Amino acid sequence: MGTGQLATLIFQGFSGKIYPIHPKESTVLGFKAYRSIFDLPEIPDLAFMVLPTDIVVPKLEECGRAGVQAAVVVSGGFREVGEAGLERERMLVRVAEKFGMVVIGPNCIGVSNFHIGMNTTYFPYQQDPGEITIISQSGTYSCHVYGYTRKFGMRLSHTVSVGNSAVVDLIDCLEYFSREPHTKAIALYIEGLRDGKRFLRVAREISQKKPVVALFVGGTQAGAKAGMSHTGALGGDDQIYEGVFRQAGLIRVRTVEEMLDTAWALASLPPPAGNRICVLTNAGGPGASMADSCNREGLEVPEFSAELKADLKEILPHTASVSNPVDLTYFMDLRAMYERIPRIILGSDEVDGIVMYGVFGSLLYRTLEEGLGGRIKYPIDEVIPLVRELLGKFVCFPREYGKPLIVSSFWGTDDDALKQIADNGIPVYSSPERGVAAMAALYRYGRYLRGFTED
Amino acid sequence: MGTGQLATLIFQGFSGKIYPIHPKESTVLGFKAYRSIFDLPEIPDLAFMVLPTDIVVPKLEECGRAGVQAAVVVSGGFREVGEAGLERERMLVRVAEKFGMVVIGPNCIGVSNFHIGMNTTYFPYQQDPGEITIISQSGTYSCHVYGYTRKFGMRLSHTVSVGNSAVVDLIDCLEYFSREPHTKAIALYIEGLRDGKRFLRVAREISQKKPVVALFVGGTQAGAKAGMSHTGALGGDDQIYEGVFRQAGLIRVRTVEEMLDTAWALASLPPPAGNRICVLTNAGGPGASMADSCNREGLEVPEFSAELKADLKEILPHTASVSNPVDLTYFMDLRAMYERIPRIILGSDEVDGIVMYGVFGSLLYRTLEEGLGGRIKYPIDEVIPLVRELLGKFVCFPREYGKPLIVSSFWGTDDDALKQIADNGIPVYSSPERGVAAMAALYRYGRYLRGFTED
Numbered sequence: 053m054g055t056g057q058l059a060t061l062i063f064q065g066f067s068g069k070i071y072p073i074h075p076k077e078s079t080v081l082g083f084k085a086y087r088s089i090f091d092l093p094e095i096p097d098l099a100f101m102v103l104p105t106d107i108v109v110p111k112l113e114e115c116g117r118a119g120v121q122a123a124v125v126v127s128g129g130f131r132e133v134g135e136a137g138l139e140r141e142r143m144l145v146r147v148a149e150k151f152g153m154v155v156i157g158p159n160c161i162g163v164s165n166f167h168i169g170m171n172t173t174y175f176p177y178q179q180d181p182g183e184i185t186i187i188s189q190s191g192t193y194s195c196h197v198y199g200y201t202r203k204f205g206m207r208l209s210h211t212v213s214v215g216n217s218a219v220v221d222l223i224d225c226l227e228y229f230s231r232e233p234h235t236k237a238i239a240l241y242i243e244g245l246r247d248g249k250r251f252l253r254v255a256r257e258i259s260q261k262k263p264v265v266a267l268f269v270g271g272t273q274a275g276a277k278a279g280m281s282h283t284g285a286l287g288g289d290d291q292i293y294e295g296v297f298r299q300a301g302l303i304r305v306r307t308v309e310e311m312l313d314t315a316w317a318l319a320s321l322p323p324p325a326g327n328r329i330c331v332l333t334n335a336g337g338p339g340a341s342m343a344d345s346c347n348r349e350g351l352e353v354p355e356f357s358a359e360l361k362a363d364l365k366e367i368l369p370h371t372a373s374v375s376n377p378v379d380l381t382y383f384m385d386l387r388a389m390y391e392r393i394p395r396i397i398l399g400s401d402e403v404d405g406i407v408m409y410g411v412f413g414s415l416l417y418r419t420l421e422e423g424l425g426g427r428i429k430y431p432i433d434e435v436i437p438l439v440r441e442l443l444g445k446f447v448c449f450p451r452e453y454g455k456p457l458i459v460s461s462f463w464g465t466d467d468d469a470l471k472q473i474a475d476n477g478i479p480v481y482s483s484p485e486r487g488v489a490a491m492a493a494l495y496r497y498g499r500y501l502r503g504f505t506e507d
Numbered sequence: 508m509g510t511g512q513l514a515t516l517i518f519q520g521f522s523g524k525i526y527p528i529h530p531k532e533s534t535v536l537g538f539k540a541y542r543s544i545f546d547l548p549e550i551p552d553l554a555f556m557v558l559p560t561d562i563v564v565p566k567l568e569e570c571g572r573a574g575v576q577a578a579v580v581v582s583g584g585f586r587e588v589g590e591a592g593l594e595r596e597r598m599l600v601r602v603a604e605k606f607g608m609v610v611i612g613p614n615c616i617g618v619s620n621f622h623i624g625m626n627t628t629y630f631p632y633q634q635d636p637g638e639i640t641i642i643s644q645s646g647t648y649s650c651h652v653y654g655y656t657r658k659f660g661m662r663l664s665h666t667v668s669v670g671n672s673a674v675v676d677l678i679d680c681l682e683y684f685s686r687e688p689h690t691k692a693i694a695l696y697i698e699g700l701r702d703g704k705r706f707l708r709v710a711r712e713i714s715q716k717k718p719v720v721a722l723f724v725g726g727t728q729a730g731a732k733a734g735m736s737h738t739g740a741l742g743g744d745d746q747i748y749e750g751v752f753r754q755a756g757l758i759r760v761r762t763v764e765e766m767l768d769t770a771w772a773l774a775s776l777p778p779p780a781g782n783r784i785c786v787l788t789n790a791g792g793p794g795a796s797m798a799d800s801c802n803r804e805g806l807e808v809p810e811f812s813a814e815l816k817a818d819l820k821e822i823l824p825h826t827a828s829v830s831n832p833v834d835l836t837y838f839m840d841l842r843a844m845y846e847r848i849p850r851i852i853l854g855s856d857e858v859d860g861i862v863m864y865g866v867f868g869s870l871l872y873r874t875l876e877e878g879l880g881g882r883i884k885y886p887i888d889e890v891i892p893l894v895r896e897l898l899g900k901f902v903c904f905p906r907e908y909g910k911p912l913i914v915s916s917f918w919g920t921d922d923d924a925l926k927q928i929a930d931n932g933i934p935v936y937s938s939p940e941r942g943v944a945a946m947a948a949l950y951r952y953g954r955y956l957r958g959f960t961e962d
Contacts, residue, residue, distance in 0.1 A: 053837075055883070056875075063878035081882050128826070176874050190792020199918035200937065203658070243795055274786075274808035275799025281828045282791030306803075307940040308796060331729075336737030337645020340698055341763060344730025348761075353729035371583070373736045377729075382508070419631050420511075423518035427536050428510070463654035482655065485762035 053126070054102030055080065056174045057162065064164075064171035071096060089118045098122045100162065100172055105129030108158065109143045116151030123148075124172060125157035131216045132159050132282075141218050148219045160215025161191030166208060167234050173211070175199070180475075182207020183236035183319040184312070187225040189214055189243045190282070193308060200309075204482060205465035205474035206316040209234040223247070223254050230258040237319035239311045240302075242268045243279030244286040245293075252296050259301035263318035263497050266302040267311045268293050301500040303493050310489065316479045317490035321456035323498025324404035327351045329491060330397050331377035334389070334410035338460070338484040339377035342407050345485045349492035353377065356402055363396050376403075380410065386435070390442040398453040405456040405494070407487045411480075413439060413469025439469050447476035456494050460487035509557030510536065511629045512581070512617065519619075519626035526551060544573045553577045555617065555627055560584030563613065564598045571606030578603075579627060580612035586671045587614050587737075596673050603674045615670025616646030621663060622689050628666070630654070635930075637662020638691035638774040639767070642680040644669055644698045645737070648763060655764075659937060660920035660929035661771040664689040678702070678709050685713040692774035694766045695757075697723045698734030699742045707751050714756035718773035718952050721757040722766045723748045756955040758948050765944065771934045772945035776911035778953025779859035782806045784946060785852045786832035789844070789865035793915070793939040794832035797862050800940045804947035808832065811857055818851050831858075835865065841890070845897040853908040860911040860949070862942045866935075868894060868924025894924050902931035911949055915942035 058072065058081055071092050072080035079085055086092055089099065089111075099115045101108060101123055108127045115123055130141040141158065148155045156163055162172030166181035173195035179202050186208065188194040194213040201208055210232070212225050222240065229235045238258075245251050255264060269275040270287020271294075279287050297304045303318070305311045329351045333339035343353045353376050356364070364374040367388045373379040378397070380389060389410075397403055417430035450457050460481040465471040474480040481487040513527065513536055526547050527535035534540055541547055544554065544566075554570045556563060556578055563582045570578055585596040596613065603610045611618055617627030621636035628650035634657050641663065643649040649668040656663055665687070667680050677695065684690045693713075700706050710719060724730040725742020726749075734742050752759045758773065760766045784806045788794035798808045808831050811819075819829040822843045828834040833852070835844060844865075852858055872885035905912050915936040920926040929935040936942040 059875050059879055059883045062882070063875055081879070175871065176878060178874070188792070190790070190795070192790035192792040196790065196793075196917050199921065203919070203921075241792065243792075269795045269799035272799045272802035274802045275795055277808075277830075278786070278791070278795035278798035278832045278834075281830060281832070281834065282795055307800075307938060309938045309940070331733070335645070335647035335651065336733070337643070337647040337696060337698075338651075340645070340724045340730055340733035340737055343733035344724035344727045345762075347727035347729045353732075375732075375736060377733045377736070379733075379736065416630065419633070420514050420518055423631060424514055424536070427517070428514045462651050464658070466654065466658075483762060483764045485764070 053174070057100070057102060057126070057172050060171050060174055060176055063176045064166070065169040066171070067168050068097070068170070089114050089120065092118075095119045098124065100124045100126070102126045105140070109140065109147060112144060112147050112153070112155070116147055116153055120153065122154040123156070124160065124162050125155060125215070126160060126162060127157075128159040130158045130218065141216060145218050153219075155219040156212065157215040158218060161194055161213035163213070164194070164208070164211045166210070173213070177208065178202050179207050181234070182209055183234060184208050184239060184315045185210040185212075185229045185232070185235040185237070186239045186241070187212045187214065187222055187229065188241040189222065190241050191215070193241045197308065197312065201312065203464075204312075205471065205480055206312055209236075221246070223251050226258060226264070227254055230262050235262070237263045237265065237315040239265045239315040240267065241308075241311070242266060242270070243282060244270045244276070244288060246286070248292075248296055252300050255300035255302055259500070263315075264300075264302045265305055265311050265314045265318065266297050267305050267308065268297070301497075303497055305493075313479075313481060313486055313490050314493040317456070317458065317494050318497060320477050320479055321450050321458070321494060322454055323494045323501065324456055324491070325498065326404040327495050328354045328402065328404045330403040330406045332380075332393065332397065332406050332408040332410075333377055334380040334383060336379055338409035339379050341484040342409065342460075342488050343377050345488035346407070346491075349488055351488070351492055351495060354402060360396070360400050360402055364393065367392055367396075386438055386442060390439070390446045394446065394449055394457065398449055398455050398457070403455075405491055406458070407484070407491050408457065408459050409461070409484050409487075411459055411461060411469050411473065413467045413472075415463060415467035436468070440472065443469060443472050447473060447478050450478070456491060458487045458491050460484045508581070508629070512555070512557060512627050515626050515629055515631055518631045519621070520624040521626070522623050523552070523625070544569050544575065547573075550574045553579065555579045555581070557581045560595070564595065564602060567599060567602050567608070567610070571602055571608055575608065577609040578611070579615065579617050580610060580670075581615060581617060582612075583614040585613045585673065596671060600673050608674075610674040611667065612670040613673060616649055616668035618668070619649070619663070619666045621665070628668070632663065633657050634662050636689070637664055638689060639663050639694060639770045640665040640667075640684045640687070640690040640692070641694045641696070642667045642669065642677055642684065643696040644677065645696050646670070648696045652763065652767065656767065658919075659767075660926065660935055661767055664691075672701075676701070678706050681713060681719070682709055685717050690717070692718045692720065692770040694720045694770040695722065696763075696766070697721060697725070698737060699725045699731070703747075703751055707755050710755035710757055715956070718770075719755075719757045720760055720766050720769045720773065721752050722760050722763065723752070756952075758952055760948075768934075768936060768941055768945050769948040772911070772913065772949050773952060775932050775934055776905050776913070776949060777909055778949045778956065779911050779946070780953065781859040782950050783809045783858045785858040785861045787835075787848065787852065787861050787863040787865075788832055789835040789838060791834055793864035794834050796939040797864065797915075797943050798832050800943035801862070801947075804943055806943070806947055806950060809857060815851070815855050815857055819848065822847055822851075841893060841897060845894070845901045849901065849904055849912065853904055853910050853912070858910075860946055861913070862939070862946050863912065863914045864916070864939050864942075866914055866916060866924050866928065868922045868927075870918060870922035891923070895927065898924060898927050898931075902928060902933050905933070911946060913942045913946050915939045
């Protein structure tokens with residue numbers, strides 16, 4: 053497993069130095085290997101320990117003596133296996149305290165910081181670094197999700213698998229990432245909290261500065277039992293956790309997908325100042341779905357004033373609906389669609405944000421051209437530079453108008469236009485309803501910042 | 508637009524003959540074009556009409572006189588534009604009645620039957636044909652979703668965009684697909700129903716034979732308004748629709764993604780005989796999430812008997828949890844994971860179905876091997892044939908044991924093993940919670956079949 057995790061570190065293009073320590077090998081994956089921490093040419097910043105359980109504590113002690121200030125202990129066999137492991141974990145804590153070491157784990161997957169190409173998990177992260185940090189009581193959710201985030205275009209800053217939290221716990225990480233500059237939103241996966249009061253105090257302070265999303269799975273009988281056997285975490289009454297999250301200003305979510313969706317919006321966009329949303333679409337079904345979802349999520353889809361309708365009517369064809377939802381139908385004026393109409397709507401004082409469906413780049417046309425072996429030719433090469441230019445401005449609208457703009461698409465970032473959007477700070481959700489759910493989460497966070505703690 | 512839709516038909520590899528009719532061109536996309544329906548060498552089975560509004564009715568009349576029995580009218584400008592359109596639509600209906608023609612539309616995208624390579628929408632479907640049929644009051648949901656289904660591996664049989672439903676409506680389609688043999692589950696997208704009583708009567712009969720999923724978006728103020736401006740559909744009180752769906756035995760869903768997820772499970776798997784679910788995982792986080800979601804969705808995660816635990820303990824390592832969730836942890840005995848353990852669990856009378864997380868094929872290892880340029884070598888070529896063989900049996904378990912088996916994965920069908928599973932009838936969901944939600948829908952459908960109409 054250690055070799056596998058080193059492989060990922062290499063894969064990720066870690067920018068620092070790597071010194072494998074191995075009892076027998078003279079090289080590991082091409083790196084010169086050393087016999088012990090004392091043989092290294094310098095004191096490393098971090099010891100990453102994948103060792104048989106019995107020698108973890110002695111080796112951590114050696115690291116301490118050598119002057120290493122931080123360690124990640126992947127090895128299991130501690131608190132999570134019962135009494136014998138608990139004593140071993142106490143010894144580990146004593147060593148950490150003795151040398152003042154920061155220790156993540158034991159029984160964890162590791163830590164990633166994609167801004168320096170550091171990934172000690174066994175999953176490759178194949179995207180650019182981003183602004184979402186995951187702090188997780190599950191190792192899986194700190195790394196298996198890389199395949200998912202890649203598919204959808206949301207990007208991660210850091211991930212931490214806290215494991216047994218013997219020395220550093222989820223709350224410490226929360227404090228750290230509240231100050232870490234790349235992190236714009238924090239996602240927490242929680243099976244159980246040991247110190248609810250401290251969590252509430254810390255989280256309440258942090259959520260004023262940085263949005264925090266919380267997924268808690270220990271509130272049902274089956275969830276609590278599963279968490280207990282996984283990390284020895286004590287789940288608890290769902291209503292109590294609900295109250296803590298609400299008081300702390302955390303955005304609670306129910307699924308891992310919702311956790312990532314929500315963190316994406318919170319990391320990227322300003323919260324809307326109110327709940328008045330414009331549904332902008334070129335397809336009736338998604339328009340109706342988004343409108344319906346808005347109402348279900350506590351968002352309004354207000355009727356526009358006569359003035360705003362008149363402004364839109366000047367630009368739109370007679371087949372379009374200038375009411376809200378604004379349905380462009382088969383409208384091919386790209387400059388109107390991507391620039392003039394959003395500007396008119398965002399510039400009005402009638403809406404607080406836009407959820408949009410209907411962005412298409414060249415994927416559809418290229419696919420058909422290729423499939424027909426040249427029998428049909430679309431004006432892709434003429435249109436794409438214009439789309440690119442327009443979208444270059446489009447992605448700046450949230451900053452420019454101080455209002456969120458969210459896009460949804462069933463094709464997502466497989467398409468060049470949607471990729472440009474997602475890569476430049478506008479989340480692209482895989483369905484109209486998910487875009488609306490993300491907007492609703494943004495609204496709730498904004499409401500919290502304005503001083504409302506209850507819905 | 509007509510040319511675009513013909514392009515898709517060609518792309519899809521339609522197995523029938525195509526006769527373009529065009530007023531000026533002598534060929535269209537390489538096909539000899541004809542001046543009128545009367546010039547064709549034979550009477551076509553279907554007229555697909557993309558025409559200026561004004562000539563739709565006269566041309567439909569010509570088709571009728573020529574003996575054409577069925578038409579799809581894509582053109583808009585009918586009921587959805589108000590009074591003038593309504594009269595035009597009445598004329599269209601009279602022509603259809605006069606010649607006894609089956610007409611889909613007007614104001615629709617078209618019809619797809621992937622079993623004969625027929626796709627008259629403007630979106631390419633790049634998968635094998637499947638068993639889910641979508642009947643939709645939105646053209647978008649009958650075709651834009653092809654990019655989505657491809658990404659996730661669910662496969663479609665037919666899609667119908669009913670448009671204004673002047674002649675053939677959603678209920679007629681429902682009746683037709685209840686008898687259509689490729690269709691194993693039907694998904695309905697509904698903005699509003701004109702004849703609730705007839706819908707209830709027909710749907711109630713069909714849902715006893717074939718599962719039907721319903722997405723209704725007209726129950727909120729904003730959703731109803733959007734639907735009205737889209738297809739002129741009258742939404743209605745959400746509680747009334749809820750009651751109709753329940754009485755009719757339809758599985759109601761709230762989002763397009765849930766519609767597809769649910770139809771996938773219903774089309775592929777037998778409903779569980781009860782609500783006792785085994786959570787099978789090799790990762791603690793997804794295990795806890797699935798257990799938690801089960802309880803939230805009304806499913807139980809029962810404690811196993813001492814006998815069943817003992818049977819599992821014989822196979823599993825000491826680090827594994829033989830309780831429910833069954834957490835294999837880092838267990839590498841593939842034969843046990845994919846065959847012996849599922850067989851023991853499904854063969855017991857203690858559970859009614861399995862939700863599973865933790866299937867990995869070669870994608871992870873190939874990615875790392877490539878990324879490290881050969882510096883590391885995994886035994887992929889030795890392991891993959893075994894995985895393939897084991898999964899060949901695994902996918903038969905639902906039929907063999909009469910119990911559903913659902914898999915979830917963040918990588919999905921990008922991975923070879925997960926693709927094999929999805930291609931052979933076991934749905935693979937993009938998150939643990941979605942797998943559980945699909946299992947819960949299956950449970951509710953089974954409960955309905957056993958005579959329960961209320962929760």
